[in-house]
Amino acid sequence: MTEQTLSLPPAAVGRTARPRRNAWRAMSWAVFGMGILYFALPLIGMIEFSLRKRRGTYSLDAYTSVLTDPQFQATFAYSVVMSLITIVLGLALVLPTALWVRIRLPRLRPVIEFITLLPLVVPVIVIAFGYLRMFNTSSFLPMTGTVTGTNVLLAFGYATLALPYMYRAIDNGLRTLDVQTLTEAAQILGAGWFTIIFRVMLPNVFTALLSGAFLTFSIVLGEYVFAALLDRPAFGPYMIWTGGNKAYEPAALAVIAFAITWGCMGLIQLAGRLFPHTRAKR
Amino acid sequence: MATARGAYIARTAANWAGVIPFLAFTLIFLLLPTVNIVFGAFRGPDGGFTLDTLAKLFEPRLANSFWLSIRVSLFSAALGAGIGFLVAAAVIHGGLPAWVRAPMVTFSGVAANFAGVPLAFAFIATLGRLGLVTIILKDWFGINIYTMGFNLISFWGLVFVYLYFQMSLMILIISPALEGLKREWREAAESLGASGLQYWRMVALPVLMPSLLGTFALLFANSFGAIATAQALTGSSQSLITVQLFAQIRGDVLQDPNLGYAIAFGMIVITAIANSIYIVLRTRAETWQK
Numbered sequence: 001m002t003e004q005t006l007s008l009p010p011a012a013v014g015r016t017a018r019p020r021r022n023a024w025r026a027m028s029w030a031v032f033g034m035g036i037l038y039f040a041l042p043l044i045g046m047i048e049f050s051l052r053k054r055r056g057t058y059s060l061d062a063y064t065s066v067l068t069d070p071q072f073q074a075t076f077a078y079s080v081v082m083s084l085i086t087i088v089l090g091l092a093l094v095l096p097t098a099l100w101v102r103i104r105l106p107r108l109r110p111v112i113e114f115i116t117l118l119p120l121v122v123p124v125i126v127i128a129f130g131y132l133r134m135f136n137t138s139s140f141l142p143m144t145g146t147v148t149g150t151n152v153l154l155a156f157g158y159a160t161l162a163l164p165y166m167y168r169a170i171d172n173g174l175r176t177l178d179v180q181t182l183t184e185a186a187q188i189l190g191a192g193w194f195t196i197i198f199r200v201m202l203p204n205v206f207t208a209l210l211s212g213a214f215l216t217f218s219i220v221l222g223e224y225v226f227a228a229l230l231d232r233p234a235f236g237p238y239m240i241w242t243g244g245n246k247a248y249e250p251a252a253l254a255v256i257a258f259a260i261t262w263g264c265m266g267l268i269q270l271a272g273r274l275f276p277h278t279r280a281k282r
Numbered sequence: 283m284a285t286a287r288g289a290y291i292a293r294t295a296a297n298w299a300g301v302i303p304f305l306a307f308t309l310i311f312l313l314l315p316t317v318n319i320v321f322g323a324f325r326g327p328d329g330g331f332t333l334d335t336l337a338k339l340f341e342p343r344l345a346n347s348f349w350l351s352i353r354v355s356l357f358s359a360a361l362g363a364g365i366g367f368l369v370a371a372a373v374i375h376g377g378l379p380a381w382v383r384a385p386m387v388t389f390s391g392v393a394a395n396f397a398g399v400p401l402a403f404a405f406i407a408t409l410g411r412l413g414l415v416t417i418i419l420k421d422w423f424g425i426n427i428y429t430m431g432f433n434l435i436s437f438w439g440l441v442f443v444y445l446y447f448q449m450s451l452m453i454l455i456i457s458p459a460l461e462g463l464k465r466e467w468r469e470a471a472e473s474l475g476a477s478g479l480q481y482w483r484m485v486a487l488p489v490l491m492p493s494l495l496g497t498f499a500l501l502f503a504n505s506f507g508a509i510a511t512a513q514a515l516t517g518s519s520q521s522l523i524t525v526q527l528f529a530q531i532r533g534d535v536l537q538d539p540n541l542g543y544a545i546a547f548g549m550i551v552i553t554a555i556a557n558s559i560y561i562v563l564r565t566r567a568e569t570w571q572k
Contacts, residue, residue, distance in 0.1 A: 028376025130315025
């Protein structure tokens with residue numbers, strides 16, 4: 001709390017308060033400065049390092065080398081496609097369920113909420129391990145037997161990982177709506193479930209949806225454990241491989257990854273600003 | 283009567299039909315795989331019930347890995363929570379200009395998600411043997427941190443790197459709680475003659491304590507399950523339990539397939555405890571934020 005917001009008259013604060021308050025402020029600045037230093041230095045370090053590939057001068061050689069690497073292009077494209085599939089899958093799974101639970105089965109809401117939190121409780125590596133045991137070639141659902149099957153399994157795994165973020169984003173969006181009334185109004189006007197979901201709810205929770213989607217995108221894009229254990233050519237394992245085999249390219253990759261994370265978070269904020277939740281005037 | 287009952291059953295069935303896709307998906311791709319692992323931990327090579335596999339977790343190699351993971355998580359969570367709290371408190375209540383807050387929270391959102399492999403690369407580029415800061419300290423100030431015993435690929439190096447996402451997560455979560463501190467409490471404390479320190483020690487911190495401890499538990503679970511950063515940073519030189527399990531699954535050290543189940547089960551137990559603490563304390567923390 002700052003001096004300006006303090007509602008006491010200055011005289012009541014007393015003689016000793018001012019220097020002490022200045023000391024507080026100096027300490028706050030010092031702590032804040034240290035924080036900035038800690039957070040900024042690795043970013044500066046990775047940018048500087050990524051420019052060092054050509055001897056004696058700064059150049060973009062590391063970026064050229066990364067961007068023209070067919071492995072990079074292939075794995076990056078694979079992960080982007082995977083992220084998009086995960087987003088669609090996650091939305092298809094979470095949006096109707098969250099709606100349905102709000103309208104028809106409010107009793108079940110704590111259960112659904114608990115299930116969506118589980119991927120945060122069970123470590124990713126354990127879930128991936130479970131997949132390898134449950135869906136191997138000698139199981140009842142031998143998904144890891146074929147490439148397509150493994151890809152599908154990976155998408156399902158990512159959708160599972162995204163569940164907590166997706167559900168919370170959409171549930172927060174729905175919280176601001178009167179879902180019950182909207183649904184009833186739509187039904188009276190003859191709307192089916194398809195229309196209700198796509199033409200009534202979707203536009204209303206669009207911002208929430210976008211933030212869930214971008215968060216999912218940035219998580220899936222660099223994901224390592226699932227892709228590595230299911231042995232799929234994704235961006236995460238590629239980054240690990242580069243780290244072990246190249247000198248300056250990893251820093252360039254880190255810069256790219258950071259830019260993407262930053263971009264996703266920026267887009268979440270932008271979405272909130274561009275599509276503010278509009279309410280009809282009464 | 284019978285028709286009314288039939289209608290009721292039909293309605294209930296219809297109600298449940300809407301959640302079946304979700305329940306089926308999470309059952310097959312989340313619950314069953316986890317349960318499968320848990321059961322596997324209690325099964326011997328012959329398939330019968332046994333506690334022998336779990337007992338192997340206490341053999342030195344695995345016990346040490348668990349202990350290392352717990353220590354890394356404890357230190358990174360404690361330091362992350364402590365320093366993150368200080369930074370957030372400094373920005374929100376330390377007399378800094380108000381426009382600093384929004385960028386800080388946004389940046390924390392990015393930094394909390396900037397984990398995994400790229401984070402390790404960023405730190406190698408900064409504090410590795412050829413990193414920017416290492417070289418500047420050596421060339422400009424004559425300080426060689428590597429001859430002074432610093433090593434990024436070490437226990438403390440790992441904790442130091444983990445702090446990046448731990449601190450940002452802390453700032454992200456604790457900022458709303460800090461902003462929820464009521465101005466009246468401070469004013470009341472000051473008009474009763476409390477100093478700034480007394481206000482924090484006797485009013486603000488007790489109110490924030492559930493949030494603080496809860497977030498600490500969350501940070502603990504957060505770093506306990508992490509693997510990619512450690513893998514990229516240290517290879518397998520710091521044998522965290524996640525790294526061990528990864529190797530075990532990959533088949534590098536697969537003498538006993540059931541051992542993997544046991545390790546996974548141990549991890550679930552530890553993160554479950556940490557997360558339960560988080561959930562319980564978060565509910566308690568919310569009582570003050572109304």
